[in-house]
Amino acid sequence: MERNCEVQKPTGEISTQEMETSENKVYLEDGVDIAHRLGPKRTDGSNRPVIILFALRRILDAVWKCAKGCKFLRDNKLRLTQALSPEDRLAREKLWPLVDKARKEGKRATLIGPFALIDGKKMNHWDVK
Incomplete structure (x- = not known):
């Protein structure tokens, strides 16, 4: 839309x-x-x-x-982003590969703050090996 x-x-x-x-x-x-x-x-x-x-x-x-x-x-190639704390930024960097992989597999995946939601399941950065 x-x-x-x-x-x-x-x-x-x-x-x-x-x-x-x-x-x-x-x-x-x-x-x-x-x-x-x-x-x-x-x-x-x-x-x-x-x-x-x-x-x-x-x-x-x-x-x-x-x-x-x-x-x-x-x-105009402008975008809005949220300023994150260094801890949240590191958590998102660690979770991003999971979110990207899930999206390529056709799953619903997004980052919300320092967490990832993949098909309704909340993932924390410490869950990632």
Whole structure:
């Protein structure tokens, strides 16, 4: 399903315009506590990562929902990722081969935080040899 997310054309940033949620309307500008770009400007013109700290969980959830299937993000090769702790990152790196193998076998598999779900079964990184 393709979604049309609101963006500010010059910067390519997600707009502060309201986003619909199931309960009520949320305003992005009210839910962002801090946002800044990482590192110096790149000479090749590629985008720098942006770190955003959300003040409200419901705003974060609304942004994730809006971004999923967003044509603008896909067309501009932009993506949203979650900043993970070093421990969670190591756990996911260890679990990824299992998830990849399961997907190639046609099973439903995904990473959620430091865990993997494979056909509904929760796997921890210490389960991997």
